[in-house]
Amino acid sequence: MTMAATTFASDPRSMLQSIHAGFSGVDTPAYRTAVGDLSFAKLHDASAALAERLMTMDAGQNRHPVLIWGHKDLPYMVAYWACLLAGMPLVPVEPETPVDRLCQIAEVCQADIILDATIDAPFIDILSVPGLPVLDIDVNAVPLASVTVPDFAADDVAYIMFSSGTLGQPKGIQVTYTNLADFVDWLPELLPETDHAGVTGNIRHCFDVSLFELWMSWTRRAPITALDHADFANSTGYIARLANDGVTLSVSTPSITRLLLKNKRYNGDVLPQMRAFVFCGEPLTKAIVAELFTRFPGCRVVNTYGPTECTVAVTSVDITAAHLTAEEDIPIGTPRHGVMVYTANDTSCGEMMIAGKCVAKGYFGLPEKQAHAFPFTQTYRSGDWAAVDAQGQWTFQGRMDREVKIQGVRIDLNDIEAHIRKQEGVEDVVVEPYMLRGEPRALNAFVIGDASDETLASLAQTLASELPPYLVPRFWYSGFVTVLNNNSKIDRSHLHDAVKTAAFKHVHTA
Template identity: 60%
Template structure:
């Protein structure tokens, strides 16, 4: 363990101390700006309030969306040794109550400017005694002093730094705990990962309740450069965001591939409009060759970094810079080599190469879920991902889908991820999702949702090509295109939404092998 990971509090205090007296922007939205000096003083003042809470150092729930106050709340929790629990404005009240109760939150911080939000969040809490505070931008005038020992209690590598609640969980949300030691290890790794990248501002596309946002936060905080935040309510107005990216000189882009696919629909997203933008980092989903090809065309000489990792293992555990050789190779793009201090293993046996992750990146696990904890974390510092992968002799990893994406269609076992990967390899495909067509409670066929400009005739040709390449039971019967792809709260493709979206598809094709039943 590095000295920084052994004493993560010292690393965080050093980074935070560097904010003082820096009057350049730390966070920019469409209508507000926060300087590093403001962030320094306001977060210390709020941390002191958190330290003064009479209860034990329990979690602090942060509520808001892409406001400078979120940064203040974030740092206040880290400095006060209070596990932060990020949530969003559009979190349904019942889910908000479940999260607050599930983590035994000690206080809720409202990181929004509207005074009415305080009453809204208070009403959503099941416990009327739970304190709900508004986060102020200027709790302390610039240059004032704060009693640092009182505001900065010691933390250990095993203390919980943050708890992310999984966005896709039905029923009781699943809280994933990550320690200060895990966080310090990530900070140092991503610092080295981006050491050769030249940038003076960072994109802010990811919601703070999704851990990929840590790439944005810590890359900016370590260099004391601004984050240009995108309000997701304004997602459709990509031109306005592009103008802000240009004005702020953003050089590092962080997102899921799904966000990039949407941005690339705007022809203004290219190097002539955004001359400073030179590094693209992706995480959270499979990166397609089509996205990288388009980036190489529009941003000549740019760097594209692909990463992989589950939230349980502190954002990402592998990385690779994508090259022309990767694009020209017959296989899908690699997810990279393991980061220092972390080891990946493809387990043998019936699970067909399930990826296990071991090392300093592996988090503390699930909050109050002992059965899930025992299944997913079989040994200390070891996490079973549920993902399949393979590794080359040189240590380069390839993602091969989810184990739980194997289903039976009319008695035949099929792997939905394999079929999706095959569609993505076809020329002109931005991305695709394959889901079962369910009739009377059973999977009878497959639906294919193809993103991009594809006509009904093009879908038919694609289905025919699949039929030439694959057995009949692996060829989707129902094909849809010509609809807007929705994103979930983690800015990934919203698979649950696709069946509804297909109703608005302007192009449809039905592939009709005789062995499949016609829907009724």
């Protein structure tokens, strides 16, 4: 039975209202962690109760953004829905974020409340941030009345994702309710199977690829089986939970699946319910797809592509055996409904431009970056080089700048170098990805300046106190012979020798 052909995007407020109402009284689990479950009924009640609380506060009246501090605990879902119901933009912040950066983020987006979505004792420092009250979340709370989502304008912001930027203020990407609803409208087309009974919880909520997991769960009322990233080494335990929970849909970056595939238990015999694998966030490799085809016969493997600035993903394609034998890389697919993709030079290969309702509102308080990245109405300049074939199928060719992805997280190497260069005693530095089996796995920093093991360790320490862990290089080298290139810059192609010849080395551990 289908409803009239209205889209969520035409009325995001009623989307939120109707999906939330659908949770009421449903006692099946919505979110499952290693320590317990949260039912849809409880998610419904507790989020409505928290939204009531938020809406009576000044921040709620003013619809200021709310920081959600947490990783993968049950209160996270309550916090998420409370913000949606209260019409307050939510800002996911992982618990390992240094306090200085947390304050910067709060300042940039004018957030004045933190929701503590952890179940352990909160990271003590967040309690001492002046002007940022921390609210606890009661997952057993019930609302006084039924909650009404406030009216909002089409370009009101639903969530803000902060990405890489290490210099000056962090880059906050604002995504509107209309962008969000337009993405949710796409899901039944992308994943029309009606029998999805469980979804992975692979992705951190600060990374927008998690929206595939969240909204598939919420629109199908299927549980999410959440992966705690601190527990990553225990993939055997996670696979057992996926099997036990009957998960049918995997959403992941290629990096996460590559790790799971290291475990021989990750196969269709152990996980007979698995139906589909959706990828986003990094280039999907043929090796991963071939392994999935072998271990999970008959499952769909879907590749998608999209920058956070265009609301999760904008292209998709079902990968077939023919893609594996083709000369070209795995394609990223064709644009979803309502999205136009073209190259900046109007040829079949160039910088991808993305236009349509998917294009987000843009950056907080960064007018220059905004003007460059969003040159026309509803248009985003991706910085990604891509090619399109005669059938309209796109293939990603690489970044135009020095942005790399590690575990799906966008990292601008220039940005990190500039941050290290500011530190005392550093003359120059080159940051390069640490590659294993052709994949970036961490960062190497090659430092020129006052050299000793101690200065490297203290540089790493300083960076760790100022930046999120994924932006802090793991391997630090100094005291190596530098070779200059024709432009009198450090020749990066000779740096692999520095790993062997460096007099000083430090390994930074989080």
